Amino acid sequence: MKARAFSYFRAATIDHALDAHARAGDDARFIAGGQSLVPALSLRLQAPRLLIDITHIDELRGVRRDGDSLRIGALTRHCEMLSEPLIAEFAPLLHAAAPFVAHPAIRNRGTFGGSVALADPASEFPAMTLALDAEIEIAGPSGRRRVKADDFFIDLFETALRPGELITAIYVPLFKADQRFAFDELARRRGDYALVGCGIMATCTGERIDDIRISFFSVGNTPMRVKGAEASLIGSDLNAQRIAAAQGALEGDLAPPESDEVPPAMRLHLARVLLGRLLGRLGEDA
Template identity: 60%
Template sequence: MKLPSFEYLRARSMEEAWALHSEAGGDALYLSGGHSVVPSMALRLQAPSRLIDISQIAELRGVSVAEGALRIGAMTRHAEVLADPLIAHHAPLLSQAAPHVAHPAIRNRGTIGGNLALADPASEFPAAVLALRAEIEANGPDGRRLIAADDFFLDLYETALAPGELLTAIHVPLPPESRLFGFDEIARRRGDYAMVGVAAQADVAGGVIAGASVTLFSVGFTPVRARAAEQALDGAPLSPESIARAQAALAQDLDPPDDPGFPPERRLQLARVLLGRVLSRMEPVK
């Protein structure tokens, strides 16, 4: 399907991007890597009159550690997420998720900021960011703000970004050495959208779990924090018994949409199987 007609403009600064967005009366979209926006336009899910290319804005690039957090610029490409040593050490869930994102050609162009702004419920990075309890940095004409990942994903392809705001970075709290991480998904073929996926982290103190974070994706209209499963894990050793309790608790956390080709009961069962697999293979920070 052909794209609808639009005006293409390139911004060299955030201020210029905001001005171009305002000139369009809000009928504009920001373009970074293009692998989220362009397919959505081809499918007529979005039809802006103006695309504003933000790929050359220097402030949106770079990975650094400061003030107790890992800061990942929004223009960091998927392939860079996979290869960056700071991300691998401080946010390994993102490194573990990256190989599952589409295919190499897409990972070489797509950006983590564009991926999060699209908020596809079957995508890997939103779930990983949610499990990491990260904060999303947004910048707009009214200033900068940080949005907790728990508050960022509102509904299907809907986020807490205000009109005209730019997603500029992701802030991930630095993990203790005792933290365990795990990520996996089930897909028909590598690179396909996941039928179900799990991102999890847990702190261990005195041999028991203290603060589990479990997120599932491709199970609803947003990535889902499995809070009942988290409660089943907290305060217990990571054992077959606690994992079984967490698997059973998913019935309280998930309400998969009805799909004639993939009934909710089957998706819930796959989620239980995958959660058990991820929890039994969790590894510490390296």
């Protein structure tokens, strides 16, 4: 199939993009990397009257320190998560997740902001914003605001973005000396959507877990924090007994949906296996 006919507007600034969207109303879409939108257009799952190209807006680019956070521009491409030294140093969980995102051709075009905005529950980066306690900066007709990642993902492909808004940047707390991280996913083939994936950020004193955020993907309609498992670990040493308790808590935290590909019970089992592996790695890093 081919996309329906549409008009095209290349925005030079955020205000230009917002104004163009306001004029077109609900019949417009922002486009950057286009790795999700272009296939949807081709299949006519979406048929906007206007495409607003935001790839030439300088304000949406760049990675820099901003106080206690790392500001990652929405147009930062997936491949830059691997090559940008500031991300490797101050957001190493994103750096660890990047090689698992699809294939090089997609990583060369896809953008961080686009992935977060789409909120595919099987994608790596939306889930990592949860694990990192990130904030999403949004621009819209009513001005700018920030939304915590915990409040951003609402339901399947549904986020806190309002009509006419776009993501401008993601703010990630700087990685600290007392923190540890771990990431992995289980997939049939490298580059496939994961059967289950997980990222962890932990703050530790020696072997004791002072704080921890564990985020799964491919286990529900949104990226999922497992707060029961987190609670079972906080204040304790990371030993075999605590790891087993956290694995057991997943049954109350996760309820994978029915799927033709993987039964819910199998996906939950894989989540337990993966969590055990990642917590074991954190313990080895002590």
